[in-house]
Amino acid sequence: MPESDLALLTEAALQAGHIARGFWRQAPQVWEKPGLGPVTEADLAVNTHLRGVLRAARPDYGWLSEEDPDDTERLHAGRVFVLDPIDGTRAFIAGEESFAISIAVIEDGLPVTALVYLPARDRLYTATAHGPALCDGQPIQASTRAGLEGATLLATSPTMAPDHWPGGVPEVKRSFRASLAYRMCLVAEGRYDAMLTLRPAWEWDIAAGALIAARAGAVVTDRQGHALQFNNPHPQSDGVIAAPLGLHSALRAGLDG
Secondary structure (H helix, E strand, O other), X not given: OOOOHHHHHHHHHHHHHHHHHHHOOOOOOEEEEOOOEEEEHHHHHHHHHHHHHHHHHOOOOEEEEOOOOOOHHHHHOOEEEEEEEEEOHHHHHOOOOOOEEEEEEEEOOEEEEEEEEEOOOOEEEEEEOOOOOEXXXXXXXXXXXXXXXXXXXXXXXXXXXXXXXXXXXXXXXXXXXXXXXXXXXXXXXXXXXXXXXXXXEEHHHHHHHHHHHHHOOOEEEOOOOOEOOOOOOOOEEOOEEEEOHHHHHHHHHHHHO
């Protein structure tokens, strides 16, 4: 049995990635979950694998997965697994490469171990609370950009609607990835300056990416600028902003007008 949580998450995620690739671009069966979007047989198979491996190795940890009914016993656990078996299910269904497996270990409301794995690209992002953010074992660093003009921003098109920006929509270069976890990792790498979502964000989508981005030097908060807390009774945050300090402040100022 792996001694560290990161070793455990890595072993489980690589195995799960193999399962996911077996369904990818093979027309998997798809269902619609009311209010949550699509789910495929791949999501369920990956979830079953991760549940079996992780809970067997750490039976005292709580459990919060997008694909399982919520068990409030997690609220009393010292540590909790928070995961999305496939983040970016729409991208997975479309045969795109940007879907991710996202797993975090939460302690006292904060992520202490995090992993985001892209099976189609065999790309692995990891971090621990006191270690560096890594991509495939190499340290990564967030951007140091401070100003909004010309910044590269990962966000949906509706996020840039004028009603969200009282002082005017900023002149940024907007891109999009379906997986919130991957968006946060791209900020951690410095490949994009910032990511922003104004919609409520489920903890399983953002817990791992939040730690990876923070350990890479980004400031990660909800849309109001409040620190993120995890393992809440209702596991959502009020949006997410991940950006270097100066750019984070500029985004917050633009949203407030």
